[in-house]
Amino acid sequence: MNTDMQASPQTMFTETEISKQKRWTENVMRIFFLVMTSLMILPLLLIVGYLLYKALPVLSLEFLFTNPKDNMRAGGLWAPFLGTIYLVVVSLLVSAPIGVFAAVYLNEYARESWFTRITNLAVVNLAGVPSIVHALFGVGAFVLFAGLGESILAASLTLAIMTLPVIIASTTEALKAVPMSFREACWNLGATRWQTIRRIVIPNSISGILTGVILQVSRAAGETAPIMFTGAVFYKNIAEGNLFAYNITEQCMALSLHLFTISTQVPDVTEGVPYGTAVVLVGSVLLVNAAAIVLRVYLRTRKKW
Amino acid sequence: MNPRKALTIGMKTNSQNGSQNTAVIEVTDLKVHYGDKSALNGVSFDVYQNEILGIIGPAQSGKTTLLKVINRTLEFTPDTTVAGSVKLDGEDISTIGDVYGLRRRIGMVQPLPVGLPLSIYDNVAFAPRTAGIRSKSELDEIVERCLQQAALWEEVKDRLSTLGTKLSGGQQQRLTIARALSHQPDILCLDEFSIAVDPITTMRIEDVLKTLQTEMTILLVTNLVQQAKRLANRTAFFLNGDLIEIDTTDIIFSDNPAEQATYDYVNGTFG
Numbered sequence: 001m002n003t004d005m006q007a008s009p010q011t012m013f014t015e016t017e018i019s020k021q022k023r024w025t026e027n028v029m030r031i032f033f034l035v036m037t038s039l040m041i042l043p044l045l046l047i048v049g050y051l052l053y054k055a056l057p058v059l060s061l062e063f064l065f066t067n068p069k070d071n072m073r074a075g076g077l078w079a080p081f082l083g084t085i086y087l088v089v090v091s092l093l094v095s096a097p098i099g100v101f102a103a104v105y106l107n108e109y110a111r112e113s114w115f116t117r118i119t120n121l122a123v124v125n126l127a128g129v130p131s132i133v134h135a136l137f138g139v140g141a142f143v144l145f146a147g148l149g150e151s152i153l154a155a156s157l158t159l160a161i162m163t164l165p166v167i168i169a170s171t172t173e174a175l176k177a178v179p180m181s182f183r184e185a186c187w188n189l190g191a192t193r194w195q196t197i198r199r200i201v202i203p204n205s206i207s208g209i210l211t212g213v214i215l216q217v218s219r220a221a222g223e224t225a226p227i228m229f230t231g232a233v234f235y236k237n238i239a240e241g242n243l244f245a246y247n248i249t250e251q252c253m254a255l256s257l258h259l260f261t262i263s264t265q266v267p268d269v270t271e272g273v274p275y276g277t278a279v280v281l282v283g284s285v286l287l288v289n290a291a292a293i294v295l296r297v298y299l300r301t302r303k304k305w
Numbered sequence: 306m307n308p309r310k311a312l313t314i315g316m317k318t319n320s321q322n323g324s325q326n327t328a329v330i331e332v333t334d335l336k337v338h339y340g341d342k343s344a345l346n347g348v349s350f351d352v353y354q355n356e357i358l359g360i361i362g363p364a365q366s367g368k369t370t371l372l373k374v375i376n377r378t379l380e381f382t383p384d385t386t387v388a389g390s391v392k393l394d395g396e397d398i399s400t401i402g403d404v405y406g407l408r409r410r411i412g413m414v415q416p417l418p419v420g421l422p423l424s425i426y427d428n429v430a431f432a433p434r435t436a437g438i439r440s441k442s443e444l445d446e447i448v449e450r451c452l453q454q455a456a457l458w459e460e461v462k463d464r465l466s467t468l469g470t471k472l473s474g475g476q477q478q479r480l481t482i483a484r485a486l487s488h489q490p491d492i493l494c495l496d497e498f499s500i501a502v503d504p505i506t507t508m509r510i511e512d513v514l515k516t517l518q519t520e521m522t523i524l525l526v527t528n529l530v531q532q533a534k535r536l537a538n539r540t541a542f543f544l545n546g547d548l549i550e551i552d553t554t555d556i557i558f559s560d561n562p563a564e565q566a567t568y569d570y571v572n573g574t575f576g
Contacts (some may be wrong), residue, residue, distance in 0.1 A: 112383050122414055135316060185419040185481070186380050188430035190409035199431070 051282065055275035063276055067240055072262055073161040074270045076282055079228040079238050082245060083252030084150075084281075086228060088220045089164065090156035090248060098160075099167030106168070108197055126165035131225045134162040138230040155231025162226055165214040170212025206211040207299030214292035218285040224256040232257045234265070253282045275286045327354040329522050330375065336377070337370050337546075344370040345441045348390065348548040350541060352492075356559030357514065357523040360536025361530055361570070364544040368526045372494045375524075376406055376411040388392075390401060393492075398428060412485030412493040414499045419478035421484075422471035425452075425461050425552060427481055431537040432488040447487055455483035456513050482510065486517075491524035493517060499532065509534055530571055534558050542567045 068078030110116045137209040138158025148154040178201050202209075224232075233252040239247035246252050259277045262269045331350035331507060331557050337345040345367040352358050360368050373379040374391060377398060391398050393407070401407050409432065429448045439443060448465070452458040457479040461472070469480050478498055486492060495514070497509040514523055527533050533540045534554060541551035542564075550557065550567045562568050 001407070109507065179419075181415070181419045184378065184381070184423060185415065185421055185484075186431070186435075187412035188376060188382060188408060188411075188415070189435065190405040191408075191431070191435045192405060198420060199435075200423075211370045 006091065016148035022026060022284050039163050043170040048282065051275050051279050052083065053251065055263050056172075058270070058272035058276040059279065065241055065278065067237060068235070068258075068262075072258075072266050073268055074273065077258070077277060079236055079245075079254070080253035080255045080258035080277070081280060081284075082238065082243070083232065083282075084221050084230070084238075084255040085158050086152050086246050086252055087159060087231070087254055087278055088217055088246065090152060091159035091220050092213065094157060094215065095164045095167055095216070099173050100213070101210055102201075103168045103171035103175060105198065107172050108193060123165045123168050126161075127169060129162075131162060133216070133224050134158055135229050137161065138226055146233040148249075148271050150251050151235075152246060152252050153231070155227040155254075158226045158230045159220045163221065166219070167216055168211055170215070171205075171209050174208025174212060175201060177208060178204045202301055207296050210299075211240055211292050211296045212294070214288060217288045221281065221285055221288075222252075222256055224260055227254055234261050255284075307553040328352065329354050329394060331390075331392040332371075333390045333392075333557040335371070335374065335391060336387070337367070337374060338386045339382070340384050344546055345374075346546040348546075349389075350548055350551050351520060352524065353539075354521055355518060355520075356494045357518055357525055357536050359533030359540040360524060360526045360543060361528075361533050361540060361542035362549075362572070364502075367546040368497055368543055371543075372413065372496055372524065372526060373455075375492075375494065376408045377401075377411055378408070378413075382453065396438065405435075409488040410491050411515050412482075412488070412490035414478070414481050414485050414493070414495040417483050418474055418478045418501060420472060420480055421469055422468065423468045425469050425472070425480060426465040429483050429487050436488060448483075451483040451486045452480075454486050454513065454517065456480040456481055456509050475502045478502050479513075480504070480509065482513065490521060492522045492524065494526070497528050498525070499529060506530075530573075542570060544570070 004300040063076045064081060065078050068080075071074035106116060108117060110119075113174050135158060137156060138161065142148045142154035142157045143150055146154075150155075182204070185194050186200055187193075191199070222236050231251050234253075234257070236251060236253050255277060259274060259281060262277065263274045311346070328351040332351070333349050334347045335345050335349070336343070336347050348367070348371070359501075360371070362368055370379065373382070374387060375393075375398070379385050379387065387399070393401075393410070398407060421431060423431065426448055429451050430444045433444060433447050438447070449458060449462075452461065453496060456478060460476060461467075461480075469477065472480060480502065482495075482498070493514075500512065502510070512534070517523065525533065525537060537554045540554045540557040542549045542557065544566060550562055550564045552562065556562055556569060558571055560568070562571070
């Protein structure tokens with residue numbers, strides 16, 4: 001090392017031009033990423049804050065449990081709220097088991113072949129199809145061809161088709177996260193594929209699987225296009241406070257469509273009602289997502305490796 | 306380098322060994338391909354009752370593949386072809402009816418310890434349970450016996466319900482040995498078991514293997530040449546999918562094994 005470069009003794013740890021520059025770059029990059037993160041949070045806070053501020057006058061339990069009145073210019077949300085619950089629950093009852101079990105087959109049983117390749121390709125592409133296309137498919141397949149008519153069932157099946165590929169994809173990810181060595185150890189012990197899946201693979205991927213499924217609740221609840229031609233109506237009067245007020249062979253109201261209607265189609269709506277509707281829609285979705293996070297945290301604490 | 310030649314040498318010299326020479330496993334002209342790539346190019350040898358057969362050779366020489374063929378878990382790897390025959394007690398394993406029964410006759414210990422994400426107790430009870438044993442007392446007995454055999458019982462007997470994955474590496478490897486013993490195998494295959502284990506634990510496991518030898522046949526795949534020397538009755542040297550030589554360990558580690566490559570590998574002057 002050149003010792004006569006500087007008067008002061010130079011050690012390996014003395015700051016040099018290069019290390020100064022590194023430190024500076026390090027700080028700049030950290031701030032850059034922090035700003036980007038804030039830009040992401042800011043609109044969310046603004047949206048939620050603005051909605052809550054505007055909705056505050058109408059928000060109450062009564063708002064949730066009474067039907068719209070005066071040609072939807074006032075009143076509550078009971079019919080659309082219950083309708084959305086019906087649509088989400090029925091669609092997930094269909095798509096969750098099919099999606100999860102299909103993913104188990106694709107990931108645990110199927111060998112690489114033209115069949116699995118086409119299936120995986122289909123899954124990826126279906127996940128990217130715009131919801132309005134799903135809507136048209138639903139009209140053709142469920143409303144007309146299957147003869148279900150415009151009904152909760154037809155709308156739910158359409159939503160199920162829409163959420164299915166995403167559930168398959170998220171379940172596959174969860175299954176892949178279970179180390180291959182666990183499966184090999186089980187096979188070496190004389191376990192069948194099914195015993196391996198039941199005792200090791202599923203118990204260790206269930207949190208990821210459930211999270212993937214629950215996140216589809218928000219998609220199913222929020223979509224308007226797939227349901228507006230297949231089963232959702234502008235207005236329907238149902239018994240207030242009765243959880244079984246809808247029949248799945250009939251049409252229903254839905255929060256997303258209701259919000260669209262009262263914001264654009266109905267004149268002179270009471271100030272606050274559309275905002276209240278949005279708050280209920282966003283709030284219930286956030287509630288479900290929060291439940292997913294709690295569940296995931298709970299199951300992760302039991303994670304075993 | 307003809308594997309058949311090596312085979313005859315192995316058979317001839319075995320009588321000097323003094324142990325029984327009933328063949329438990331007979332491998333005949335075994336060829337394995339992964340896609341277009343050949344992993345074993347026609348190897349033939351026998352494994353005798355109650356011997357420890359050391360299998361040495363560098364990486365990519367087909368040792369692990371050989372073990373996977375024997376318990377037929379190679380079937381889980383896509384795009385593999387197997388030709389030739391492997392017989393277990395005279396029965397061709399490729400036509401065996403109960404493949405799960407076959408796998409339970411063979412205990413398999415893998416290079417890195419794989420504690421299943423279950424309690425210590427459930428790890429050992431896994432195989433008996435999949436085989437249909439439900440009785441608590443029977444399971445208790447199996448768990449204790451196997452953990453004793455694997456020299457782990459004293460360390461874990463008070464915490465059988467803690468997770469197997471929480472044990473240290475060396476303990477987990479003994480747990481996998483206990484698990485491999487839980488289905489009472491006739492044959493125990495160990496694939497480089499000491500790779501993630503400290504030397505002291507390795508010595509303890511080696512002592513365990515010497516004891517187990519009286520009850521079962523042991524195939525010991527190892528990267529540690531000296532480990533084969535310490536433990537094996539006979540040693541097989543694999544290189545690039547060929548069985549170069551199989552003979553008593555004394556001869557393999559002597560100054561004049563049949564093949565120069567064996568001498569070079571064993572003495573570290575390889576290549």
